[in-house]
Amino acid sequence: MTRNRPRIGLYTLAIIASVISFLPIIWLILTSIKTTAGIYAWPPQYLPAPVTFQNYIDIFTKSPELLLYVLNSLIVGLGTTIVSLSLGGMAGYALSRLGMRRAGVLMVFILAVSMFPPVSLLPSLFQTFLNLGLLNTYTGLIIAHTGLFLPFSVWMLASYFATLPKEIEEAARMDGMGFFRIFWSIVIPLSWPGFVATGLIVFIHSWNEFPLALVLMTQNAMRTAPVGISLYPGEYAFPWETISTATVIAIVPILVITAIFQKQIVGGLTAGTGK
Amino acid sequence: MTEVKLERIGKSYGAVEAVQEFDLTIEDGEFLVLLGPSGCGKSTTLRMIAGLESITTGDLTISGTRMNDVDPKDRGVAMVFQNYALYPHKTVFDNMAMALKLQKVPVEEIRDRVGRTAEMLGLTEYLERKPAALSGGQRQRVAIGRAIVRTPKVFLFDEPLSNLDAKLRVKMRMELQELHDSLGVTSIYVTHDQIEAMTLADRIVIMNGGVVAQVGSPREVYDSPADEFVAGFIGSPSMNFIDLRRGAGGGWSSTEGGLRFESLPFSLGDRSEIRLGIRPEHVVITPHAETGANGGSFEAEVRLAELLGADALLNLDIEGCRLTARVGGTGHSRAGDRVQATLPTPLLHAFDIPTGKALPRLVS
Numbered sequence: 001m002t003r004n005r006p007r008i009g010l011y012t013l014a015i016i017a018s019v020i021s022f023l024p025i026i027w028l029i030l031t032s033i034k035t036t037a038g039i040y041a042w043p044p045q046y047l048p049a050p051v052t053f054q055n056y057i058d059i060f061t062k063s064p065e066l067l068l069y070v071l072n073s074l075i076v077g078l079g080t081t082i083v084s085l086s087l088g089g090m091a092g093y094a095l096s097r098l099g100m101r102r103a104g105v106l107m108v109f110i111l112a113v114s115m116f117p118p119v120s121l122l123p124s125l126f127q128t129f130l131n132l133g134l135l136n137t138y139t140g141l142i143i144a145h146t147g148l149f150l151p152f153s154v155w156m157l158a159s160y161f162a163t164l165p166k167e168i169e170e171a172a173r174m175d176g177m178g179f180f181r182i183f184w185s186i187v188i189p190l191s192w193p194g195f196v197a198t199g200l201i202v203f204i205h206s207w208n209e210f211p212l213a214l215v216l217m218t219q220n221a222m223r224t225a226p227v228g229i230s231l232y233p234g235e236y237a238f239p240w241e242t243i244s245t246a247t248v249i250a251i252v253p254i255l256v257i258t259a260i261f262q263k264q265i266v267g268g269l270t271a272g273t274g275k
Numbered sequence: 276m277t278e279v280k281l282e283r284i285g286k287s288y289g290a291v292e293a294v295q296e297f298d299l300t301i302e303d304g305e306f307l308v309l310l311g312p313s314g315c316g317k318s319t320t321l322r323m324i325a326g327l328e329s330i331t332t333g334d335l336t337i338s339g340t341r342m343n344d345v346d347p348k349d350r351g352v353a354m355v356f357q358n359y360a361l362y363p364h365k366t367v368f369d370n371m372a373m374a375l376k377l378q379k380v381p382v383e384e385i386r387d388r389v390g391r392t393a394e395m396l397g398l399t400e401y402l403e404r405k406p407a408a409l410s411g412g413q414r415q416r417v418a419i420g421r422a423i424v425r426t427p428k429v430f431l432f433d434e435p436l437s438n439l440d441a442k443l444r445v446k447m448r449m450e451l452q453e454l455h456d457s458l459g460v461t462s463i464y465v466t467h468d469q470i471e472a473m474t475l476a477d478r479i480v481i482m483n484g485g486v487v488a489q490v491g492s493p494r495e496v497y498d499s500p501a502d503e504f505v506a507g508f509i510g511s512p513s514m515n516f517i518d519l520r521r522g523a524g525g526g527w528s529s530t531e532g533g534l535r536f537e538s539l540p541f542s543l544g545d546r547s548e549i550r551l552g553i554r555p556e557h558v559v560i561t562p563h564a565e566t567g568a569n570g571g572s573f574e575a576e577v578r579l580a581e582l583l584g585a586d587a588l589l590n591l592d593i594e595g596c597r598l599t600a601r602v603g604g605t606g607h608s609r610a611g612d613r614v615q616a617t618l619p620t621p622l623l624h625a626f627d628i629p630t631g632k633a634l635p636r637l638v639s
C-alpha cells in the first residue's frame with residue numbers, strides 16, 4: 001500500500017505532462033478538421049462542428065508543393081542524421097575510448113561551440129554558402145544542420161559508448177581486431193539503441209529547424225516543411241486551416257518513426273542502467 | 276619453452292605509481308598467482324603482460340622476445356576477464372572462433388578446433404546460443420574456451436571466478452586446475468582470494484601497494500611470510516600480532532601485559548621492541564591452567580567463543596593481551612572459561628617494528 005502511493009503521484013504527473021505537451025497537437029488536429037467559419041468562430045469552437053476533411057482535399061489540390069516540402073525535409077533530415085551519426089559516432093568513440101589526451105577538455109570545447117546562437121552565424125554562413133554555391137542545395141542545408149547537431153551527437157554517443165563494458169573491446173583487441181574493426185563489428189552493434197535515440201532526436205530537430213532552413217533555402221521548391229508551411233500566402237488573414245492541415249501532415253512522419261522506435265529511444269536515453 | 280620475464284616493470288598513471296619494480300621470471304608451464312588486496316596493482320601487471328596497458332618502465336620478454344611494444348594479438352597470450360567479456364551479439368561458436376577467423380585459419384580447421392574445445396568444456400550443445408542464454412558458469416567456460424582455442428603460449432586470468440557464486444567457484448576452480456594439468460600452459464592468474472591462490476598456484480606473488488611483498492610457494496608464504504603484511508594477509512582468520520618490549524632483565528613482555536618470554540628464537544639484534552605473530556590455528560588450548568606463565572604457556576580467559584562449523588574461534592584475554600585461537604568445533608571452551616593457551620615457539624613469527632620485515636629465526 002505505502003509503496004503504491006508515490007507511484008500514483010508519478011502517474012498523475014506523467015499524465016498531466018503528456019496532456020500539456022499534447023494539447024497543441026490535439027488543437028492542431030481539431031483545427032485541421034474545422035471549417036473556416038468554425039476556426040474564426042467566437043466564442044471559440046472547441047470541438048469541430050461540422051467535421052470536415054475539405055482542408056485535406058484542398059491542400060493536395062491547391063497547394064501540391066506541400067508534398068515537395070515534406071520530401072525536402074525528409075532528405076535533409078535523413079542526410080543530417082546519417083552524417084551526424086557517422087561523424088558523431090567516430091568522434092565519440094575516439095573521445096570516450098581511445099585514451100585520447102585531454103579528451104575531457106575537447107568534449108567541453110565541443111559543447112561550448114554548440115552554445116553559439118545559430119542566428120548569429122547566419123550572415124557569414126549565407127555569404128559563404130553563396131560563394132560556394134551551396135544555397136538551395138540539400139548538401140548545403142545538411143552541412144549546416146550537421147554543424148548544429150553534431151556536438152549533441154558526439155556527446156550522446158560518447159556517453160553511450162562509455163557505458164559499454166570496456167573488456168569486450170579489450171577481448172576483441174586480444175583476438176586481433178584493429179580499432180576500426182572493433183568500432184564497426186563490436187561497438188556499433190552493441191550501441192544501436194544509442195544510435196537510434198541520437199539519430200531520432202537529430203532527425204526531429206533537423207525537421208523542425210527554422211532559421212537556417214529559411215535563409216539557406218530561398219527557392220520555393222527547395223523549402224523544408226516548417227518554412228514552406230509558414231510562408232503560405234494569405235491575403236487578408238493567416239490561412240489557419242491550410243497551415244494547421246499542412247502541419248498535421250508534416251508531423252505524421254515524425255510521429256510514425258517515434259512510435260516505431262519508442263522503446264529504443266527510452267533505452268538509449270537511459271543508457272547505463274542495464275547491462 | 277615459454278618463459279615470461281618481467282624485468283623491473285613499472286606503471287604510473289600520472290603521479291599514481293600503480294606498479295613498481297616488478298621483477299620476476301615465470302617458468303614454462305608454471306601456474307603463477309598474483310595475490311593481493313584490491314588496488315594493489317595485480318590487474319595492471321597482468322594487463323601490461325597482455326599488452327592492454329603500456330609499460331612505463333622495465334622490459335617484458337616472452338620466450339626471449341621483448342614484448343613491450345608488440346601488439347596484444349601478436350604476444351601469444353590469451354586473457355580471461357572477470358566479467359567474461361563475451362561478444363553479446365555473437366553465438367558461442369563465433370565467440371570462440373573469432374581469433375582464428377581473424378588469423379585466417381581455414382574454416383574446416385576452425386570448426387574442428389572450436390568443436391574439440393567445446394567438447395572438452397562441455398559446451399557442445401550451446402554452440403549456437405548467444406551468451407545471454409547461458410548461466411554464469413557456462414559463460415565463463417566460453418570465455419576460457421575462447422582462450423584455449425587460440426593455443427596461446429600464456430594464459431592470463433583476471434579474477435575469472437569472482438562473478439560466480441561460492442559453490443560454482445569451487446567447482447570451476449577444480450576444473451581450472453585439471454585444465455592446467457592437462458594443457459600445461461604457462462598461466463598467470465590474478466585473484467584477491469587466498470584460497471584460490473593457495474589451491475591453484477605453483478608460486479604466489481603477493482603484492483601490496485604496487486610492490487611485490489613476497490614470491491614463494493603456497494607453503495612458503497604461509498610458513499615463512501616475508502613481512503607483516505604477508506603474514507596478516509595469508510591465513511584466515513588473520514595472524515595475531517602482539518607488541519613485545521624487552522625488559523630490564525633481558526626477557527620480553529607484551530606491552531599490554533600478559534605475555535612474558537625469557538628468550539625468543541629470532542635474531543633480534545639490539546632491538547628493544549618487536550612485533551610477535553602467531554596464527555590462530557597454532558595457539559594450543561588446554562582446559563586447565565597448570566604451569567602458569569612460563570615456557571610459552573599462559574593462563575587465559577575465554578571472552579568470546581564463535582562456532583564456525585568444523586572449527587570454533589576463541590577470543591582470549593591473557594591479562595589484558597587479546598588474541599584469537601582456532602580450535603576444533605566440538606567440545607570447545609565457552610565464554611568465561613579459564614583455559615591454558617600455549618604459543619609453541621617454533622610456530623612464532625617476529626617482525627621488525629618500523630619496517631614490518633620478518634626477523635630471521637635463529638638456527639638451533
Ligand SMILES: Nc1ncnc2c1ncn2[C@@H]1O[C@H](COP(=O)(O)OP(=O)(O)O)[C@@H](O)[C@H]1O
Binds near residue numbers: 288292293315317319
Ligand atoms: N586507468 C587508470 N588511471 C589511473 N589510475 C589507475 C588506472 N587503472 C588503475 N589505476 C590505479 O592503479 C592501482 C592498481 O590498480 P589495479 O591494478 O586495477 O589493482 P587490482 O587489480 O590489484 O585491484 C589502483 O590504485 C588504481 O586506482
Ligand SMILES: [Mg+2]
Binds near residue numbers: 317318319
Ligand atoms: Mg583487478
